[in-house]
Amino acid sequence: MSPAKVFSALLERYGQRVEILVPGEPLGIPCRAFVQPLPRREEQELPTPLGRVRQDRWRYLGSPAVSPEGGYVRWRGEEYEVIAAQPVCLGEELNHWRAVLRRRDREVAEL
Secondary structure (H helix, E strand, O other): OOHHHHHHHHHHHHOEEEEEEOOOOOOOEEEEEEEEEOOOOOOOEEEEOOEEEEOOOEEEEEOOOOOOOOOEEEEOOEEEEEEEEEEEEEOOEEEEEEEEEEEOOHHHHOO
16 A cells, blocks of 8 residues: 555544635535644744734644645634645655644634
């Protein structure tokens, strides 16, 4: 079994349900991924003129079939902006997508 098939089997069994949302499309693409908070290396709250704002980050490891690049991830009822996404290949085969996410402020996004 190829590494990509092994990873896909792990996602299917242990992965969390997520949706990839593309701007301008009303429906998300359902898939599975591993989403977990990144360890804190520095303060995750930043001061702004309106007060302190949380800047938590999450790690995303997802299906090779669906790219999170240029979209948003909906997970557990919240939307997360994709800050950076890279395909991870083993040999010549795409194994999975790796991304860094941050919570999306819906009110700001709708302006």
